[in-house]
Amino acid sequence: MELNEYQKRALSTAVYPLDSEIIYPALGLCGEAGEVAEKIKKILRDGGSFTDPKTVVAIAKELGDVLFYIAAIADNLGLTMDDVGNINLEKLRMRTERLIHLKATEMIDELY
Ligand SMILES: [Mg+2]
Numbered sequence: 001m002e003l004n005e006y007q008k009r010a011l012s013t014a015v016y017p018l019d020s021e022i023i024y025p026a027l028g029l030c031g032e033a034g035e036v037a038e039k040i041k042k043i044l045r046d047g048g049s050f051t052d053p054k055t056v057v058a059i060a061k062e063l064g065d066v067l068f069y070i071a072a073i074a075d076n077l078g079l080t081m082d083d084v085g086n087i088n089l090e091k092l093r094m095r096t097e098r099l100i101h102l103k104a105t106e107m108i109d110e111l112y
Contacts, residue, residue: 002082003080003081003082003084003085004080004081004082006067006071006081007071007074007075007080007081010067010068010071010072011071011072011075014072016028021076022073022076022077024072025069025072025073025076026069026073028065028068028069028072029066029069029070029073032062032065032066032068032069033066035062035065036059036062036063036066039055039058039059039062040059043055070084
């Protein structure tokens with residue numbers, strides 16, 4: 001499934017007060033990110049395994065909740081999920097280029 005199709009289908013299920021606009025999904029995103037962290041914390045605390053299929057599905061469900069709120073916030077800003085993904089990929093590409101340049105500079109400095 002493409003990101004934009006996900007966004008359209010996910011937002012068709014949204015049942016929150018639309019007059020709260022971006023605030024509601026922003027709060028939802030924080031809550032769901034916390035649920036991801038909580039699941040991981042409990043696995044670490046209880047000695048669980050990240051390869052256990054039940055664990056993986058449980059975390060995937062929470063990641064999906066995070067994805068939903070990202071889609072909702074993007075929509076509030078007039079962005080598609082493809083926009084968000086493309087902007088992020090460009091940011092990552094530029095960061096990687098900076099790190100490669102920095103490493104190359106450090107290596108050159110070590111040589112001389
Ligand atoms: Mg959740």
